[in-house]
Amino acid sequence: MTRWLADSCAWIKSIHIISMVAWMAGLLYLPRLYVYHAMAPVGSDRSATFKVMERRLLKGIMNPAMVATWFFGLVLAATPGVVDWRMGWIWAKLALVTGLTLFHGLLARWRNALAADHNTHSIRFFRAVNELPTLALIGIVLLVVVKPF
Ligand code: HEM
DSSP, X not given: OHHHHHHTHHHHHHHHHHHHHHHHHHHHHHHHHHHHHHHSOXXXXXXXXXXXXXXXXXXXXXXXXXXXXXXXXXXXXXXXXTOOTTSSHHHHHHHHHHHHHHHHHHHHHHHHHHHTTOOOOOHHHHHHXXXXXXXXXXXXXXXXXXXXX
């Protein structure tokens, strides 16, 4: 089993990166949809369209992509020789990824509120939180590629 994992490492890493791109695309785009949705009058056709777009993006793409990113990332982490657990970068990466997962959960909560016309957040708030996944993405890629510590 461990030999098979080591031999398949490049394939598993590729699937990890593909699913990570799909997940990140949603994390970057969904809060932007919330900005436009929060501008649309409650009960309008525009608001109804955003509800459909947000549901499909979260449930159809982001949820499966997040599960796949975690699954293949953990398989990589369990492959002998891939991670030196005495290094700091992997722990910092796991902390940032946990933060992204919590952010995903908050996006799901805000989507429920928008879908029920109970949104309490401002356009400015959604604009500000929209920057968070970008910062996490920069940090994670630098950590996994440069491995600075
Ligand atoms: C969800 C939990 C995650 C786990 C458990 C995980 C774990 C891992 C592991 C163990 C590796 C192999 C590292 C190496 O070859 O040195 C890896 C590679 C990689 N991960 Fe993740 N990862 C996760 C999420 C993410 C996320 C969210 C991103 C991007 C935002 C990401 C980006 C990458 C990249 C770009 C690589 C390839 C690095 C390289 O080969 O140079 N990962 N991941």
